[in-house]
Amino acid sequence: xxxxxxxxxxxxxxxxxxxxxxxxxxxxxxxxxxxxSLEGNEVMFITGTDEHGQKVEKSAAVKNMTPQKFxxxxxxxxxxxxxxxxxxxxxxxxxTEERHKKFASIFWQKLMENGDLYLGKYSGWYAVRDEAFYSxxxxxxxxxxxxxxxxxxxxxPSYFFALSKWQDKLLExxxxxxxxxxxxxxxxxxxxxxxxxxxxxxVSRTSFxxxxxxxxxxxxxxxxxxxxxxxxISVLGFSSDLYQKxxxxxxxxxxxxxVRFHAVYWPAFLMAAxxxxxxxxxxxxxxxxxxxxxxxxxxxxxxxxxxxxxxxxDQVRYFLMREVTFGNDxxxxxxxxxxxxNSELANKIGNLLQRTLSFISKNCEAKIPAVSKEFLDxxxxxxxxxMANRIVxxxxxxxxxxxxxxxLDNIISLAEEANSYIDHEGPWQLKTTNPQRxxxxxxxxxxxxxxxxxxxxxxVPSSAEKMLDQLxxxxxHRKFEHLQKNFAATPGMQILEPYPVFPKFVL
Ligand code: ME8
Numbered sequence: 228x229x230x231x232x233x234x235x236x237x238x239x240x241x242x243x244x245x246x247x248x249x250x251x252x253x254x255x256x257x258x259x260x261x262x263x264s265l266e267g268n269e270v271m272f273i274t275g276t277d278e279h280g281q282k283v284e285k286s287a288a289v290k291n292m293t294p295q296k297f298x299x300x301x302x303x304x305x306x307x308x309x310x311x312x313x314x315x316x317x318x319x320x321x322x323t324e325e326r327h328k329k330f331a332s333i334f335w336q337k338l339m340e341n342g343d344l345y346l347g348k349y350s351g352w353y354a355v356r357d358e359a360f361y362s363x364x365x366x367x368x369x370x371x372x373x374x375x376x377x378x379x380x381x382x383x384p385s386y387f388f389a390l391s392k393w394q395d396k397l398l399e400x401x402x403x404x405x406x407x408x409x410x411x412x413x414x415x416x417x418x419x420x421x422x423x424x425x426x427x428x429x430v431s432r433t434s435f436x437x438x439x440x441x442x443x444x445x446x447x448x449x450x451x452x453x454x455x456x457x458x459x460i461s462v463l464g465f466s467s468d469l470y471q472k473x474x475x476x477x478x479x480x481x482x483x484x485x486v487r488f489h490a491v492y493w494p495a496f497l498m499a500a501x502x503x504x505x506x507x508x509x510x511x512x513x514x515x516x517x518x519x520x521x522x523x524x525x526x527x528x529x530x531x532x533x534x535x536x537x538x539x540x541d542q543v544r545y546f547l548m549r550e551v552t553f554g555n556d557x558x559x560x561x562x563x564x565x566x567x568x569n570s571e572l573a574n575k576i577g578n579l580l581q582r583t584l585s586f587i588s589k590n591c592e593a594k595i596p597a598v599s600k601e602f603l604d605x606x607x608x609x610x611x612x613x614m615a616n617r618i619v620x621x622x623x624x625x626x627x628x629x630x631x632x633x634x635l636d637n638i639i640s641l642a643e644e645a646n647s648y649i650d651h652e653g654p655w656q657l658k659t660t661n662p663q664r665x666x667x668x669x670x671x672x673x674x675x676x677x678x679x680x681x682x683x684x685x686x687v688p689s690s691a692e693k694m695l696d697q698l699x700x701x702x703x704h705r706k707f708e709h710l711q712k713n714f715a716a717t718p719g720m721q722i723l724e725p726y727p728v729f730p731k732f733v734l
Contacts, residue, residue, distance in 0.1 A: 232263040233473040235459050236274040237481050238322065240358075241301035242286035245308045247559060248482065248514055248521065250531035254544050255511060255553065255631060256480040257314045261685035262626050262634075264315075265707045271473045273462045274309065275320035276302040280451030281355045284437035294437045298323055311532055313540060313688055320462040322439075322455060330461035331454040332442050334500060338388065339442075343499040349385035349429040352378040357484075358451050360429055374484065386431040386447060393495040394425045400494060406507055408490045409629060410554035413483065413510045417490045428492065456493045460502070476505040478629070486510045509629050512556035529559060539730070541687035542568045545635075548686055553631040565732045572687075575642040576679060577729035579649075580694055583672045584725035586654060595673055595699060595720040596666035607712050609671060611648050615641055615678040619710045622682065638682050645675045673698055673716045681710055693728045 236256045239249050253274060260272035277283075278298040287297035302321050309316060320327060338344050352361045356376035365373050372378050401407060401418055408414035431447035432438065438448030459476055463469040481489050489508045497504050516527045535543050546564040549571070551557030587593060606612060618637045625633045649672065657665035680694035684705065695705055699720040708714075 229267045229269070231271070231473055232260075232268045233271045233476040233478075234260050234263070235272075235476055235479050236316075237479075237485060238275040238277040238320065238455060238458050239305055240280075240282060241276050241278050241298050241305070242282045243523070244301070244304050245531060246521065247516075247529035247531050247534065249305070250308060250312055250543075251514060251547050252480060252482060252511065253308065253314050253316075254312055254547055257312070257316070258544075258548060258631055258685045259478065259480070259626070259629060260315055261688065265681075265684060266623065266626075267706065267708060270317075271463070271469070272316045273318045273320065273459075274305075274314065274316045275318075275458065275462065276305050276322065277451070277455045277458075278302065278321055278323045279438040279448075279454065280358050281432070281435055281437070282358055284435055285355065287437075295323065308531060311535055311540070312544070318462055320458055322458055326464065327454070327458055327461040328439050330465045331439050331449060331457050333465060334457040334460070334496075335449060335453070336442055337500040337502075338496065341499055341501065343389045343392070344386050344430065345389065347385060347387050348383070349387075350380075350382040351429075353381045354378045362426065381434070383433045384446075385429040385433070386441065386444075387427040388430045388453070388496070388499070390425045390428045390492070390495055393498060394421060396498055397421050397425075397491065397495060400498075400504065404506075406628075407504075408486070409507060409509045412554075413486050413490075417486060420487065421491060425491070452488050452492065453496065456488065456496065459505070475503040478507040478509050479505055480509050480511065483510045483512055509554075511554055512551065515556070515558045517560050518558055538564060538568070538732070541690040542572065542729075545572055545687050548631050549635045551632065553629055562734065565734055568729070569731050571639055572690075572729040573731040575639060575646065576683075577727055577731075579642055579645050579672075579679075580676055580697065581725055581727060582649060583669065583676060584697055584722055587669055587673070587722060588725060590654075590658060591666065591669055593722050593724075595716045595718050595722065596670040597718040598667050598670045599663075602667055602670075603715070606671075606674075606715065611641075611644055611671065611675055614644055615675055616710075619678070619682070619707065623707075634682070635686065638679055641675065642679055645672060645679070648672070648675075670716065670718065673722075677716055678710055681705055681707065690728050697723045697725055697728070699723070
């Protein structure tokens with residue numbers, strides 16, 4: 228059970244400040260990382276910034292800054308987002324750091340030594356916005372990249388990576404590793420792309436300078452994606468203890484826009500370099516804003532810092548994870564955020580906590596009710612506890628496939644069940660008719676709330692901690708292993724004065 232788990236976010240381009248899409252990827256990765264750690268695994272979670280290439284160089288020029296100064300400034304805003312969004316990453320790497328440059332060169336040399344790089348001349352289309360090459364056949368009738376990005380004609384000497392040579396090996400790898408690309412729909416797209424035939428890939432540029440020089444040929448700089456992908460190894464330190472322990476990565480979380488780079492190019496580079504392949508590429512969908520594609524030109528970019536200030540961090544984290552099936556596209560709307568937060572966090576969970584703790588404050592001397600040993604012996608046979616235990620197991624299965632929203636569905640169902648349980652048991656009446664039973668009902672509720680709070684920790688970490696504080700759960704009993712039969716709320720523990728954890732918004 229106790230294993231190592233290595234998870235990465237993409238490293239974000241610093242051509243602009245972070246937006247909701249970046250926050251989404253980082254939060255989803257954080258939920259996975261926290262979940263794995265609560266399961267008892269040793270987690271390495273890294274993120275960072277992608278600072279080379281033409282796109283960043285051009286953005287620096289527009290701001291009249293040197294690329295280095297510009298990237299120093301912009302990278303900082305991504306670092307700030309880590310704190311703002313409570314991302315539990317262990318390391319943050321910039322591709323302009325020496326440790327990265329060093330490994331990128333080693334990686335290049337491995338490809339060269341193994342005969343997978345050759346010098347030629349590239350002529351074709353390039354989209355700076357995507358930092359990607361496109362064939363004539365891929366362009367739209369309007370002459371744009373399939374992503375809608377403008378393209379320019381490029382003709383220059385270039386090193387090529389012999390991608391075509393890896394086609395069959397890649398297909399064989401996908402076949403033997405059905406969980407390599409998730410979700411299934413993306414896997415099918417990748418397989419049909421590779422089956423259609425792979426062309427050798429231009430992997431160096433000579434027409435600008437902002438990049439890592441090609442070893443032994445300083446006329447060329449490496450194509451930004453070749454070096455950017457290798458960051459997942461440079462951050463560990465190639466051949467280091469961390470590398471030995473954590474590589475290959477368990478999952479690279481990416482947006483659907485960059486699946487090709489991660490699920491085709493990256494494994495081919497690694498095979499060519501003789502390095503083990505990551506276990507999974509998890510591609511999530513894209514967010515639109517109130518039904519519209521998010522873009523600077525439409526002026527509808529959502530600033531995650533502002534959003535968190537306006538609605539609260541855990542509210543934003545919850546909404547982003549709950550609103551869409553992880554892997555599908557989603558539509559951001561403030562109204563939906565408010566509705567979700569009010570109906571689920573405030574009405575279902577917050578209310579359950581308040582009802583339970585205020586009742587205990589008033590009627591049980593503010594202590595976790597003292598129930599009999601006999602009751603505790605059979606505690607896990609109570610239907611609602613059985614449900615809670617079933618959910619713990621089911622959630623761990625969901626996490627194997629990164630079905631984040633299913634985990635939340637289950638937690639919410641448990642809260643709904645607990646709300647019906649109070650209504651059905653009626654502790655207010657029991658107070659006079661059967662006080663012992665009242666204690667048992669309240670004890671059961673505190674324990675179900677403990678389950679709910681511990682299971683919510685990956686999603687809404689600080690609110691879930693507050694719930695656990697109020698429930699008097701000790702700090703070192705807050706892992707998933709404590710959701711087992713031999714752990715439960717401790718009778719007689721003093722609870723804190725209840726206060727609302729999830730505020731309600733007015734529309
Ligand atoms: O692609 N909805 O960096 P990038 C959801 N540097 N997610 C979104 C989004 C949206 N509307 N917009 C962006 C790069 N994202 C490269 C990666 S990795 C070795 C190099 C997220 O700054 C999504 O995760 O363009 C997407 O993959 C990532 O931001 C792209 O970030």
